[in-house]
Amino acid sequence: MSEQKIDGFELKPGFKGMASDTGSDQTMFKGVHWGKAMMWIFLLSDTFVFSCFLISYMKGRGSTIVDWPNTSEVFSLYVGGVPVPLLLIAIMTFVLITSSGTMALAVKYGYEKNRKMCGWLILATAVGGLTFVGMQVFEWSKLIHEGVRPWGNPFGASQFGSFFFMITGFHGFHVSIGVIFLFIYTYKVFAGHYESKKRGWFTKMKGDYVEIEILGLYWHFVDLVWVFIFAFFYLW
């Protein structure tokens, strides 16, 4: 036990200081909100979920005996009769990354107690997410139209459709959950629940703007996962 007074969360210097802070009483991560720590650990667990998906995909793609479809052809859009590879994906990625930016700003304005700006920016994030999901629906229906199915497709190995629908579907599910929560929090912020200390519908607990940051963590994670899916699916 340290006899030295630690006012608030003043951290000690050096590697030894880090070790003693980590092992100290009460909290391991000094000053970190419970919900925020929870979200980080949940995201670590979720990283393992997506890693398992992507590693399975690499294994499946690597060991299939039939050729993998040519992704730059399969995922191209025809603009005026000319195939433009990766056009739709580029737009989708742009929209999603932009929504990460608006989310980060929403967190900033939330902590500044700028209710209006925070609310509008969360709404913008939600709309961005919804646009992304909409474009994903468009992409899915286009591929289904061209005969791609989870159990087979006309372009090559049947695992292409299996992994594509499963992994983008699982990611899209994450985005959709995020969008639902973004809309809920838009309402909560505009209605001023954090100022009036209104209790949550289910948990009966008072909220705080830190919830916006926690939601933001989730949203950035979903974006980050998309970058990996983009790289492994569309660029490989």
Place this chain on the structure above:
Amino acid sequence: MSDEYDNNKSYQAQSSEVMDGSTGSVNPDIDYVRPAEVGEQELYHGHSFIEKWVFCQDAKVIGVQYFLTAVFTGIVGLILSWLMRLQLGFPELAGFMTAEHYYQFVTMHGMIMVVYFLTALFLGGFGNYLIPLMVGARDMVFPYVNMLSFWMFFVAVAVLMASFFVPGGPTGAGWTLYPPQTILEGTPGSGMGILLMLISLSLFVIGFTMGGLNYMITILQARTRGMTLMRMPLTVWGIFTATVLAMLAFPALLVSAIMMTLDKVLQTSFFMPTILKAGEVLEYGGGSPILFQHLFWFFGHPEVYIVALPAFGIVSDLISVHARKNIFGYRMMVWAIVGIGGLSFFVWAHHMYVSGMNPWFGFFFATTTLIIAVPTAMKVYNWILTLWRGNIRINTVMLWCLGFIVTFVNGGITGIFLGNVSVDVPLSDTYFVIAHFHMVMGIAPLMVIMGAVYHWFPLVAGKMLHEGLGKWHFWITFLGAYSIYFPMHYLGFIGVPRRYFEMYDSPYMTSAVGMNEFISIAAFIVGAAQFILVFNIIKTLKTGKKAEQNPWKANSLEWYTSTVPPEHGNFGERLPVVHRWPYDFSVPGAKDDFIPQTTAPSEVIHTEVEKT
């Protein structure tokens, strides 16, 4: 409220004053504990019966709910094992049982016992009850999510049990659910049965994740003042590390369950190779069954330690309390738990030696597997050294602990056999394997559970379980378990394969028949002996002796609650302040043979207690 709390008031007042780094033997500064970092946790107290006992947000009630649900599934698993033993020992009496039934019972017995019984009991049951009490928190940090966690588990169990009643019955693919046979026609329960199993597992993972986040954040971020990491009881360390493992291992199970569900429902071919059935090529093709094995065992091996680590932690505390001695090598014990947890992620393919692997992989995984023996052996030595020259009380709890050590060493040594590729290959899929893992992750953790029940029952129910019945329960279980599993090692050596419904006229028959009958009789007796505990609990609740506060004279915080059993909020007005580890037993110079964690250093300054 005990004396310790009244004393706390005096040094809580001091803690707001500025203290310098000066240390002196009679300086009141030595009692200084940093002020609280986090404000008081707000709790939602239930108002109605439903909110207090059904959808309750109190971790202690949730822990008991988990416990009872897990015990219910465990009894189902026990009955299944009886049916299996009936078939193996006395097939003429088991005329109602077909080979399909047998496979279904094997599968469900395995899955229930590993996932729905042991995991849920240790983490959901003991974790929920003990973590907040032991680290000095009012409750889990997210009580609402914690409540959802239990109900998700409850639904998972309901779905699993429903599979007994669907057309085709539950899946009979073996608890490892290896494709392609799992979802192909001809395997029992390849229709609805396997589907419900996969759904149930997914629900279990989701429910567990909610609980696991609670356990982790409560331990990391909601400890009371003075409770440093190295002052936590080993129970908390064991449950914590097991939870970390679960959070990282269950994703692999979830992913493999999702992929297999798609293989089943949408005819994808993630795990399904090209299959010729009755001369016809099935629609599947190009998938990798080995991929499933890798995913499954990436979950499955850490799962072994998810069950074992809480048992290691709990048994350390029980031994220390009932031998009235500090745990030998506390820090080594902590690092061993963490080390075993870390290593457990690099050994999974030792379950797949016969699946076909590059020989160098076998070499790698054999090496990592054998390395795990090092921290494990350290733990065993430390338990024995804790007992050595201790003031051992041979009560029911201690008997279970001693039983655990013996059984665990026994199962661990056969593990060293099986960890080597060249020894494993001939022994693979024989009764030797059954004997090994039942000893090491069935009976051994179960002994700890039993010891823990006898140890903490006075806290949970406020009454002492009957010692005489407890000793009968122990001796029948202990001797019976050895009667079951010792002969199985021999069956394995003579080559009797596991999961076989019948041996027919195989050359094993002559020596295996008598042994199988003997094992079966022992299994019936041991199974029935477990109901001694059920009887003991019911009897104690009705007429049992009322427990005094802290009947075992333990040091850890769960025994220093404001009421027994503890109420919602655990510690009354003030949270306890911790000054030491929970293992200060038999300190020379102290007036009692134990010094609670809440005792301030200035009170025991005349003793030889060491700073922790």
